Amino acid sequence: MGVSILGAGSIGLLFAAYLREIGIKVTLYTRTTQQADLLNKDGFIFRNGEKKKHFSICAAQLTLNTEINDPFVIVSVKQHQLKEIMPVIKKNCHNRCFLFIQNGMGHLPFLEKLTHCSIVLGIVEHGAMKLSGNEVNHTGYGKVKIAPFDEGIDEEKLVFIESWSQHQFPIEFQQDWYKMLANKLVVNALINPLTAIYRIKNGTLVKNGCFTKLMRQLYEETVSVLMIQNEGLWDHVVSICEKTAKNESSMLCDIKLKRRTEIDAISGYILSLAKEQKKTLPYTEFVFTSIKALEVENSEAEQPYEKL
């Protein structure tokens, strides 16, 4: 079974490398013709610690007229880029299986509009960094957790995903997609905005007790609206800070590179739940508005002011 990947960024290229490694045919869909041409001509380089490997790959620009041939599709654009590619996903929906791996929960309303297809959700605990249009670095090791979004998904599709599992790229199945996404959302709602606002590495959040206090306030607010079993969750967040102590969060990277962040799908989503539940979350409001303010300063975001 071939796999198409929509979005040849850090995570798209990371998946491409591990799938090519086990001989799966991959087609990478890019935003620009330049990146597709580069990938078709030169393939791409996968860096993993000291190791460096070259893969040839088939690539094409993703347009409204794209007809996806593969039965399996990994969607690896960022949350705010999903809206633009949704028409092409809808057009190619029939009988396909889609894996969405976005951080946050902003993509859930989109998924409800997809019919006649199977949907699987994933969370990525790896770190990956695109170094150029055809080079990616595997910077941090974790798991890819997967859970079916639809009930009664064809077993064969799950077995296919399971076959991607490798020593440095383990795949773990989860029963409950909501719990899986909500737990990751808690991690991202605490670590990402604080590290981006204060321009600190993840580890500083647990080394400096004042930052830990801020993180705890965000934690209390977040779990109060997500209504999840939170046993061990705080310790999990602390352990992620420790394990990724030297990393810069994706939100800090986006702010530094003057790119739009995923704050809407993370803290914005939490605030929308709070609104429905008639709760106020002052710390979450503060970090949400602060990131929006930084996006405005960077003046890259398309519509950063909607919720202010």
Ligand SMILES: NC(=O)C1=CN([C@@H]2O[C@H](COP(=O)(O)OP(=O)(O)OC[C@H]3O[C@@H](n4cnc5c(N)ncnc54)[C@H](OP(=O)(O)O)[C@@H]3O)[C@@H](O)[C@H]2O)C=CC1
């Ligand atoms: N990187 C990481 O370590 C981790 C990332 N994640 C999550 O994975 C998701 C992807 O992140 P990441 O890979 O880092 O992001 P990147 O920005 O590296 O990749 C997104 C890719 O999508 C492409 N894209 C955007 N719009 C389109 C379009 N219309 N058609 C085709 N391609 C398009 C972009 O192209 P272009 O560059 O040309 O704009 C870019 O290559 C995010 O939700 C992130 O939160 C989760 C855990 C870790």
Ligand SMILES: CC(C)(CO)C(=O)C(=O)O
């Ligand atoms: C887990 C964490 C916080 C690692 O940096 C992450 O997912 C991110 O940066 O988006």
